[in-house]
Amino acid sequence: MIISTMQQIREVIALIFLAVFTKAVNASKPYWWPSDTAAGYCLSWRLGVEANNIRAWRTVPAQCSRHVELYMIAGQYQRDVNLIVDNICSYVDGINVSNDGLDAWILDVDDTCISNLFYYGEKRYGCEPFDPFGFKAWAMKGVCPAIPDILRLFNKLIQSGFKVFLVTGRDEETLGQATNDNLSAQGFIGYERLILRTAAYKGQSAIVYKSDIRKQLVEEGYRIWGNVGDQWSDLQGEYTGSRTFKLPNPMYFVP
Amino acid sequence: MIISTMQQIREVIALIFLAVFTKAVNASKPYWWPSDTAAGYCLSWRLGVEANNIRAWRTVPAQCSRHVELYMIAGQYQRDVNLIVDNICSYVDGINVSNDGLDAWILDVDDTCISNLFYYGEKRYGCEPFDPFGFKAWAMKGVCPAIPDILRLFNKLIQSGFKVFLVTGRDEETLGQATNDNLSAQGFIGYERLILRTAAYKGQSAIVYKSDIRKQLVEEGYRIWGNVGDQWSDLQGEYTGSRTFKLPNPMYFVP
Numbered sequence: 001m002i003i004s005t006m007q008q009i010r011e012v013i014a015l016i017f018l019a020v021f022t023k024a025v026n027a028s029k030p031y032w033w034p035s036d037t038a039a040g041y042c043l044s045w046r047l048g049v050e051a052n053n054i055r056a057w058r059t060v061p062a063q064c065s066r067h068v069e070l071y072m073i074a075g076q077y078q079r080d081v082n083l084i085v086d087n088i089c090s091y092v093d094g095i096n097v098s099n100d101g102l103d104a105w106i107l108d109v110d111d112t113c114i115s116n117l118f119y120y121g122e123k124r125y126g127c128e129p130f131d132p133f134g135f136k137a138w139a140m141k142g143v144c145p146a147i148p149d150i151l152r153l154f155n156k157l158i159q160s161g162f163k164v165f166l167v168t169g170r171d172e173e174t175l176g177q178a179t180n181d182n183l184s185a186q187g188f189i190g191y192e193r194l195i196l197r198t199a200a201y202k203g204q205s206a207i208v209y210k211s212d213i214r215k216q217l218v219e220e221g222y223r224i225w226g227n228v229g230d231q232w233s234d235l236q237g238e239y240t241g242s243r244t245f246k247l248p249n250p251m252y253f254v255p
Numbered sequence: 256m257i258i259s260t261m262q263q264i265r266e267v268i269a270l271i272f273l274a275v276f277t278k279a280v281n282a283s284k285p286y287w288w289p290s291d292t293a294a295g296y297c298l299s300w301r302l303g304v305e306a307n308n309i310r311a312w313r314t315v316p317a318q319c320s321r322h323v324e325l326y327m328i329a330g331q332y333q334r335d336v337n338l339i340v341d342n343i344c345s346y347v348d349g350i351n352v353s354n355d356g357l358d359a360w361i362l363d364v365d366d367t368c369i370s371n372l373f374y375y376g377e378k379r380y381g382c383e384p385f386d387p388f389g390f391k392a393w394a395m396k397g398v399c400p401a402i403p404d405i406l407r408l409f410n411k412l413i414q415s416g417f418k419v420f421l422v423t424g425r426d427e428e429t430l431g432q433a434t435n436d437n438l439s440a441q442g443f444i445g446y447e448r449l450i451l452r453t454a455a456y457k458g459q460s461a462i463v464y465k466s467d468i469r470k471q472l473v474e475e476g477y478r479i480w481g482n483v484g485d486q487w488s489d490l491q492g493e494y495t496g497s498r499t500f501k502l503p504n505p506m507y508f509v510p
Binding site for chain 1: 296298299302308331334335339342
């Protein structure tokens with residue numbers, strides 16, 4: 001009986017040792033490192049999207065649904081936006097703003113100024129295909145929350161003397177009022193113009209439509225110092241601006 | 256004694272239960288998710304670099320030394336390159352290659368075709384500032400290994416009838432022979448031209464130099480279908496090609 005008890009004590013000690021040792025090994029492992037290929041695939045997919053290598057995708061790969069959800073809601077998305085905005089602010093600090101009122105900055109609206117995260121949460125964070133009627137109904141409500149770091153940038157730009165132009169692919173006729181009200185309610189106050197898509201641009205790609213809007217601003221004499229959007233189509237084409245900044249968005253792709 | 260033994264058995268069972276339960280909780284946790292802000296910062300920094308938001312950086316942030324090391328050597332870098340090359344191959348499959356011999360493709364050399372990982376391992380994966388003499392001595396050895404997925408792409412391009420141009424910022428006079436030998440030894444055989452930096456381009460930025468090279472190719476009649484590099488300066492400027500692909504490189508920045 002004594003031997004048996006000693007044996008059990010040894011087992012307990014061995015188990016405790018094992019538990020402590022395993023914890024030590026885990027602590028020295030890189031926390032963020034994917035431990036299986038599915039997780040690694042989703043990291044690669046997201047990098048491919050953000051670096052503009054993977055294009056014209058319709059839905060988030062099904063196996064990345066949880067990855068994208070956690071990326072968006074558990075802190076990393078916010079950290080990513082925060083660091084980008086810190087970098088934009090450093091750039092802004094280095095610009096000599098003239099007093100002719102022609103130093104301009106362009107911000108996209110959806111998932112740049114205001115967030116559609118709640119809507120996409122209902123669409124499995126982009127695993128379901130784009131639903132134009134569902135999205136329009138959501139946008140009509142005018143309840144998209146501000147993205148805090150972009151609101152911080154917006155206020156800094158205005159205080160620094162930039163004319164801020166909000167340029168969106170949203171339809172002017174049906175969503176103009178709701179978008180205007182949504183932005184004001186969320187604190188985007190003092191911008192120069194909110195430019196929405198008019199009938200003339202219906203059916204055109206974002207690259208063509210937004211290039212044309214920027215061209216008009218340049219022809220009015222504006223110098224576009226910066227251009228911020230969550231889609232590469234906000235930042236490509238012509239008159240893109242002196243610097244462009246790509247915010248992350250792994251939930252949908254706008255051509 | 257019997258009570259004490261029973262007690263120990265209960266403890267053993269409780270420990271086993273705890274061990275199994277802990278494992279189950281860990282399995283349902285997102286493996287890749289950073290558990291502290293330093294890790295989150297390094298993920299954000301790397302995303303900022305790859306999406307071209309963070310530019311002109313001289314060294315990897317000191318706190319990201321281990322992050323970058325593990326990213327490069329523990330599998331995720333390879334997975335990222337693999338997925339990009341899969342996407343490039345799908346694009347290549349959709350191109351109708353003409354038989355006039357003018358369908359062209361551009362590949363960068365350093366950390367696109369061949370890897371400098373061993374060299375940068377000695378430089379704390381980019382935490383030390385760029386050392387032009389050290390790098391030149393390394394490149395002279397001609398021992399950079401091929402990046403396997405890019406070699407696969409290279410062979411596919413040549414088999415598909417593309418003229419492949421390797422365009423590098425390496426100095427032609429001092430590194431031409433070593434680079435040529437290194438590429439051949441690593442299996443890069445059958446390309447149209449290896450274009451190195453001549454005296455005329457000395458001191459020019461990669462964007463200006465590589466744009467000029469591409470312009471010459473377009474003037475020779477070539478159609479540049481694709482352009483692959485690990486630096487945004489490979490892919491920006493003029494005559495960039497119908498599509499560009501950014502390979503990851505968190506170790507150094509070339510302006």
